[in-house]
Amino acid sequence: MNDRYLRLLGLAGEIHDLASTMGLLEWDQEVMMPPRGVEGRARQRATLAAVLHDRMVDAELGDVLAASAASADVAADPWAAANVREMARQRDRAVKVPRELVAALAREGTLAQQAWVAARQHDDWARFAPHLATLVDLKRREAAAVGYATEPYDALLDEYEPGAKAADLAALFARLRDGLVPVLDALRGAARPPTAALWRGDFAEADQDILGRQVLAAMGYDFAAGRLDVSAHPFTQGFNPGDVRITTRYDVHDLQSGLYANLHEGGHALYELGLPAERAGQPVGAAVSLGIHESQSRLWENLVGRSRPFVSWLAGEMAAVWPERYEAVDPEALYRAANVVSPSLIRIEADEVTYNLHIIVRMEIERALVAGEVQVADLPALWREKVKAYLGLDVPTDREGVLQDIHWSFGLFGYFPTYTLGNLYSAQLFAAARRHLPDLDAQMAAGELGDLLGWLRANVHGPGSLYRADELCVRVTGRELSVDPFLDHVRRKFGEVYGVAL
Numbered sequence: 293m294n295d296r297y298l299r300l301l302g303l304a305g306e307i308h309d310l311a312s313t314m315g316l317l318e319w320d321q322e323v324m325m326p327p328r329g330v331e332g333r334a335r336q337r338a339t340l341a342a343v344l345h346d347r348m349v350d351a352e353l354g355d356v357l358a359a360s361a362a363s364a365d366v367a368a369d370p371w372a373a374a375n376v377r378e379m380a381r382q383r384d385r386a387v388k389v390p391r392e393l394v395a396a397l398a399r400e401g402t403l404a405q406q407a408w409v410a411a412r413q414h415d416d417w418a419r420f421a422p423h424l425a426t427l428v429d430l431k432r433r434e435a436a437a438v439g440y441a442t443e444p445y446d447a448l449l450d451e452y453e454p455g456a457k458a459a460d461l462a463a464l465f466a467r468l469r470d471g472l473v474p475v476l477d478a479l480r481g482a483a484r485p486p487t488a489a490l491w492r493g494d495f496a497e498a499d500q501d502i503l504g505r506q507v508l509a510a511m512g513y514d515f516a517a518g519r520l521d522v523s524a525h526p527f528t529q530g531f532n533p534g535d536v537r538i539t540t541r542y543d544v545h546d547l548q549s550g551l552y553a554n555l556h557e558g559g560h561a562l563y564e565l566g567l568p569a570e571r572a573g574q575p576v577g578a579a580v581s582l583g584i585h586e587s588q589s590r591l592w593e594n595l596v597g598r599s600r601p602f603v604s605w606l607a608g609e610m611a612a613v614w615p616e617r618y619e620a621v622d623p624e625a626l627y628r629a630a631n632v633v634s635p636s637l638i639r640i641e642a643d644e645v646t647y648n649l650h651i652i653v654r655m656e657i658e659r660a661l662v663a664g665e666v667q668v669a670d671l672p673a674l675w676r677e678k679v680k681a682y683l684g685l686d687v688p689t690d691r692e693g694v695l696q697d698i699h700w701s702f703g704l705f706g707y708f709p710t711y712t713l714g715n716l717y718s719a720q721l722f723a724a725a726r727r728h729l730p731d732l733d734a735q736m737a738a739g740e741l742g743d744l745l746g747w748l749r750a751n752v753h754g755p756g757s758l759y760r761a762d763e764l765c766v767r768v769t770g771r772e773l774s775v776d777p778f779l780d781h782v783r784r785k786f787g788e789v790y791g792v793a794l
């Protein structure tokens with residue numbers, strides 16, 4: 293391979309080191325840092341962000357990228373071509389967004405986030421609204437700087453889901469909504485709906501930690517290449533193929549909360565750990581999109597974690613930790629209790645059926661906001677209207693409505709749709725895995741998940757960013773992303789659990 297391309301890899305590796313160091317500071321801030329460290333940490337992050345931005349827009353990087361893009365050697369090697377494509381995409385964006393706008397977004401994001409915390413705590417929308425209006429304005433400027441073919445929202449979406457277009461997603465999500473609303477109506481009419489009571493009780497954090505580690509070990513998570521800690525909001529942070537950490541939080545009265553956070557974050561971590569190690573530090577060695585990332589967390593959380601065979605294995609593990617609570621419990625009853633569908637106001641507490649309706653509410657609102665079709669002042673009323681229409685609920689307070697999520701306060705617009713993409717990809721990928729692994733149910737019932745992980749590594753994790761997300765989906769599942777595998781899964785599972793025809 294020519295030395296211009298090798299130089300490109302060298303520069304990309306340094307950018308990756310800077311970015312993963314930034315990630316380490318973020319992990320430390322959420323997990324370890326004492327409260328008074330916050331100001332100094334903000335400065336460290338701002339300095340590092342500026343260095344990173346300078347590296348990304350540096351002229352030498354532009355030169356070696358252009359030379360590599362014109363090289364026949366590079367074109368002949370799909371991994372090298374993908375590296376050039378991905379690096380060019382990231383650099384184009386960095387070059388187009390002016391440095392003062394990057395700084396303004398960072399500054400206003402910090403202020404808006406602080407205002408959001410107070411606004412949510414006091415249910416005081418007016419405290420957050422002016423900050424949000426500033427951020428929306430800055431994000432509209434960012435979209436204009438990045439450029440778009442049809443609507444500004446596409447330019448923001450592209451940062452998280454490269455190549456995705458709002459109009460396509462809106463059409464896909466409309467089909468999903470039209471499929472889900474009648475399911476929800478039918479489940480409401482069930483004569484004997486399950487309850488989650490079997491998952492409630494008193495569970496010491498130390499005991500939940502034991503169960504959580506057993507489940508992660510069964511999934512194939514390598515504690516020599518990771519850690520499990522507690523933080524306010526569960527998350528996964530990967531620095532390199534030898535260090536991918538997860539966090540969880542425990543509710544001492546509700547076992548599902550921490551356990552399913554472990555399965556979710558464990559799924560994210562397995563994806564990061566399965567990325568091609570020999571490409572570590574290269575653009576092609578990174579996650580392809582947030583939608584594919586989320587597909588891996590949701591696959592383990594819901595398709596595996598809330599399946600009948602896996603819950604039957606879990607029942608035995610739970611009985612070993614809490615014999616007096618679980619020894620006599622019927623695994624079938626526990627399975628039903630893990631699959632309660634109940635429309636609720638809060639997205640992060642939502643079940644498999646209603647979760648995507650929460651996302652559709654958010655995407656419709658932020659798309660209109662970025663397009664300038666609605667104003668920040670309209671949001672509380674618009675939120676109530678949509679939650680009533682899709683979930684059938686009245687929203688009593690803004691803290692249970694438009695103020696509930698942190699995303700907009702960070703300036704994350706175009707991020708929410710990746711959650712629903714993750715759900716759709718997870719169902720389609722899991723259906724493909726099933727076709728290749730005929731013994732999967734028996735394996736899950738025995739807590740043996742190695743074949744499933746092996747299949748995911750070979751087909752989803754191993755390619756890294758070699759293919760774009762939509763291309764990967766076609767290669768692995770034989771078809772474009774569709775709502776059908778997800779709707780089939782929901783109808784089959786919940787029709788049976790609720791005893792209704794769907």
Ligand code: ZN
Nearest residue numbers: 556560586589
């Ligand atoms: Zn996730």
